Amino acid sequence: MASQGDEPIGLVLAGGGARGAYEMGALSVLLPALAERGEHVRITVGTSVGALNTAYVAANAHRPVGEVVDGGLALWREARYGDLLRPLFSVAEAGKALRYGGQVLGIHGLRLDSLLDPVPLRKFVAQRIAFEQLQGNVESGAVEAVGVAATSALTSRTVVFHAGGGSPRRDDARGIDYVKTALNEEHVLASAAIPTVFPPVHVETPRRARGWYFDGGTRLNTPTKPALRLGARRVIVIGLNSSAAAPARLASEHKPDALEGSGQLLQAVLADPLAADIRNLAGVNSLLANTPDHQHKRQRVPYIFIAPRGHDALGRLAARVFHRYYAGAREPLPPLDLATRGRLRPGGSSAGHGELLSYLFFAPEFSAALIRRGRADARQWLAAPHERGPWETGPLGLDTDHARR
Numbered sequence: 001m002a003s004q005g006d007e008p009i010g011l012v013l014a015g016g017g018a019r020g021a022y023e024m025g026a027l028s029v030l031l032p033a034l035a036e037r038g039e040h041v042r043i044t045v046g047t048s049v050g051a052l053n054t055a056y057v058a059a060n061a062h063r064p065v066g067e068v069v070d071g072g073l074a075l076w077r078e079a080r081y082g083d084l085l086r087p088l089f090s091v092a093e094a095g096k097a098l099r100y101g102g103q104v105l106g107i108h109g110l111r112l113d114s115l116l117d118p119v120p121l122r123k124f125v126a127q128r129i130a131f132e133q134l135q136g137n138v139e140s141g142a143v144e145a146v147g148v149a150a151t152s153a154l155t156s157r158t159v160v161f162h163a164g165g166g167s168p169r170r171d172d173a174r175g176i177d178y179v180k181t182a183l184n185e186e187h188v189l190a191s192a193a194i195p196t197v198f199p200p201v202h203v204e205t206p207r208r209a210r211g212w213y214f215d216g217g218t219r220l221n222t223p224t225k226p227a228l229r230l231g232a233r234r235v236i237v238i239g240l241n242s243s244a245a246a247p248a249r250l251a252s253e254h255k256p257d258a259l260e261g262s263g264q265l266l267q268a269v270l271a272d273p274l275a276a277d278i279r280n281l282a283g284v285n286s287l288l289a290n291t292p293d294h295q296h297k298r299q300r301v302p303y304i305f306i307a308p309r310g311h312d313a314l315g316r317l318a319a320r321v322f323h324r325y326y327a328g329a330r331e332p333l334p335p336l337d338l339a340t341r342g343r344l345r346p347g348g349s350s351a352g353h354g355e356l357l358s359y360l361f362f363a364p365e366f367s368a369a370l371i372r373r374g375r376a377d378a379r380q381w382l383a384a385p386h387e388r389g390p391w392e393t394g395p396l397g398l399d400t401d402h403a404r405r
Helices: 019-036 049-059 063-077 091-105 119-128 131-140 187-189 224-229 260-291 313-325 337-346 351-358 363-382
Strands: 007-014 041-047 145-152 159-164 175-182 202-203 212-215 234-238 305-306
Touching: 007 019, 007 049, 007 131, 007 224, 007 305, 019 049, 019 063, 019 305, 019 351, 019 363, 041 049, 041 224, 049 063, 049 119, 049 187, 049 363, 131 145, 131 159, 131 313, 159 363, 175 202, 175 224, 175 305, 187 202, 187 212, 224 234, 305 363, 313 351, 313 363
Parallel strands: 007 041, 007 234, 041 145, 159 175, 234 305
Antiparallel strands: 145 159, 145 212, 202 212
């Protein structure tokens, strides 16, 4: 997947748990459309589930685009809850409850590392991502650089583990460190280790960065700046949270519960910085466009930005899918496990509850719905008028609350 011209294209994939199927749906439309223009991704950087999709794309960069897309869609369509997490009702989960009780009571040696157990995820990543081929693709030039973002448990700074891409200097203004290494499953798992929900991940290599890491989304959920530092001159950004404008009303008489309050925290951590990054990029582009060439050395950065359209779009989608397929489930695990988790949140009662459910809703019906939504949003971007084919440099237009949901 080598790019033509002197403007390497960077792919930036955000974090968002089970919502990652949306990214692959969008890419299944976008990558073939760009290939027809002779444009191909040369740099890929992702966070959390975006790191998994990033690694998959890079590990298959030597294949024709059609095969990359088909394999990525199959990865998400075939994934099941049990492939990624242990069941809610299991000996391991019961042990977590005992450890939690022991920690609360102050019993020495008993401590709770996380609420859920992602042990199956390690096997899933190792089986689905060919990391030796990924490194080979970097060495052969099929891709120039691949990066995944994690958060150091010691410093709380973002650490971008990357193969290729030179040796970017640390970015103290943004709290980002760059570590060049051969990527493997531990780097992807570290990027996806959601604090409290999943346990931290110990990274062994390289030696200078050895230690414990959390999900990169806690500090940098959409790693646009690292993609530019690694050499991108154009960027494709796929977000998993809506950047739509909030409702026109200032407030509501609906009293939020604790789960909806958690959804507000997710919005602040994941969605708000995403829209801000694109606005800043467009703002810098506008400034450069109105400045004489001899007064600056930077070039404008064309971008493609695809994200869910409409406020709470994916939360509402999760609530609808849960209500249709799982609200009254009587089947054995894992569907019962999903239904139970949904009721505990509760999944089908509101978009606010659906927001939380959607991050762990690893179900084929939800993945299929996300893929369809990602494909539709990608087509809508491609159909809209832009400055250079599908590429934009101007301001990001935001949807209002009444946009398609």
